[in-house]
Amino acid sequence: MSAIIEIEHLSKVFRLAKRRPGFLGGLRSIVNPELQLVHAVQGLSLRVERGEMIGLIGPNGAGKSTSIKMMTGILQPSGGSIRVAGLVPIERRRELAAKIGVVFGQRSQLWWDLPLIDSLRLLRHLYRVPETRFRTNLAQLCELLDLKAFLDTPVRQLSLGQRMRGDIAAALLHEPELLYLDEPTIGLDVVAKARIREFLQRLNTERRTTILLTTHDMDDIEALCQRMVIIDHGHKLYDGTVTEIRNTFGKDRMLIAVLEQSALQQLPRDEAGEVLLPDLPAQVQLVRTDGPQIWLQFHRDAMPAHELVAWLGQRVTLRDVTFQEPEIESIIRRIYEEDLLLHQVTA
Numbered sequence: 001m002s003a004i005i006e007i008e009h010l011s012k013v014f015r016l017a018k019r020r021p022g023f024l025g026g027l028r029s030i031v032n033p034e035l036q037l038v039h040a041v042q043g044l045s046l047r048v049e050r051g052e053m054i055g056l057i058g059p060n061g062a063g064k065s066t067s068i069k070m071m072t073g074i075l076q077p078s079g080g081s082i083r084v085a086g087l088v089p090i091e092r093r094r095e096l097a098a099k100i101g102v103v104f105g106q107r108s109q110l111w112w113d114l115p116l117i118d119s120l121r122l123l124r125h126l127y128r129v130p131e132t133r134f135r136t137n138l139a140q141l142c143e144l145l146d147l148k149a150f151l152d153t154p155v156r157q158l159s160l161g162q163r164m165r166g167d168i169a170a171a172l173l174h175e176p177e178l179l180y181l182d183e184p185t186i187g188l189d190v191v192a193k194a195r196i197r198e199f200l201q202r203l204n205t206e207r208r209t210t211i212l213l214t215t216h217d218m219d220d221i222e223a224l225c226q227r228m229v230i231i232d233h234g235h236k237l238y239d240g241t242v243t244e245i246r247n248t249f250g251k252d253r254m255l256i257a258v259l260e261q262s263a264l265q266q267l268p269r270d271e272a273g274e275v276l277l278p279d280l281p282a283q284v285q286l287v288r289t290d291g292p293q294i295w296l297q298f299h300r301d302a303m304p305a306h307e308l309v310a311w312l313g314q315r316v317t318l319r320d321v322t323f324q325e326p327e328i329e330s331i332i333r334r335i336y337e338e339d340l341l342l343h344q345v346t347a
């Protein structure tokens with residue numbers, strides 16, 4: 001495999017003029033500005049092989065967009081090195097533009113008042129795509145993204161999902177080797193999200209287009225990426241598989257048991273009337289009750305599921321039991337909130 005993105009110790013520092021409070025403070029800030037440094041990206045190293053589909057995630061302000069802007073050549077790095085498709089982005093922006101496609105979920109590169117097809121035609125000229133290639137690509141994209149019904153509609157009248165499909169088509173007209181997507185499914189309904197994910201999957205497997213996407217939607221990551229990179233405060237905290245994250249931090253499972261009504265009535269209750277399970281094993285917590293259902297949280301390594309079912313079965317008559325694995329979404333939230341990865345930075 002050969003790398004399409006090679007980043008070594010990349011950093012970006014923004015210098016902001018700090019405004020002092022009050023009118024006089026404002027005047028002093030103009031005459032004698034006090035600078036505040038924002039370390040948006042700090043020592044980021046990343047290697048992405050051709051054909052990979054990789055998810056870049058992190059809380060708001062983590063440095064994701066700044067990293068992408070440096071990878072596209074929009075921003076000059078403050079330190080470190082970066083090569084995309086063999087080019088230094090900031091020095092070879094034009095050449096790089098022919099090799100990459102960019103989609104920002106919150107912004108559009110389409111012309112608001114023009115019909116979608118006119119925007120696509122204009123972009124064909126900007127990217128210098130030959131007419132025959134344009135027609136072939138457009139026909140393919142129309143079919144895969146189902147654009148036909150609204151090609152002649154002005155962009156401002158498109159639904160968010162239609163506009164996003166239009167934007168993705170616009171970014172792919174010149175057949176880039178690498179596609180950056182910043183929040184591609186933001187604000188879309190379930191059906192529209194599924195459609196975009198399916199398209200990206202096909203693009204990656206059939207055309208071998210390398211895809212780097214940033215998202216807050218963990219379902220995007222689970223559906224699309226084998227590999228994910230977590231960044232926070234400009235640092236890389238994790239680089240590995242979704243499965244690894246699950247295995248390391250997602251070991252709390254949930255047992256949901258439905259009890260026989262008679263068994264439920266025999267159980268002791270606290271002052272608020274909530275069911276109590278005396279002598280619960282130390283690693284198990286009763287987290288919720290609702291009618292005949294109880295939720296027991298337990299650690300996969302500390303107590304095997306069958307032992308817990310056996311323990312419970314000896315005390316109450318069970319009608320049904322199911323198990324729930326934690327959602328990746330909640331694992332990631334825990335990682336951010338509890339700084340779980342802070343001391344486990346991977347290379």
Ligand SMILES: Nc1ncnc2c1ncn2[C@@H]1O[C@H](COP(=O)(O)OP(=O)(O)OP(=O)(O)O)[C@@H](O)[C@H]1O
Pocket residue numbers: 014015016038039040058059060061062063064065066067
């Ligand atoms: N042009 C700029 N000038 C000054 N500070 C900036 C600039 N752009 C970004 N920052 C700061 O750099 C940090 C990283 O911002 P960035 O937009 O890269 O985060 P992000 O991970 O993309 O966040 P989000 O998920 O909210 O889009 C933030 O503290 C932000 O305020």
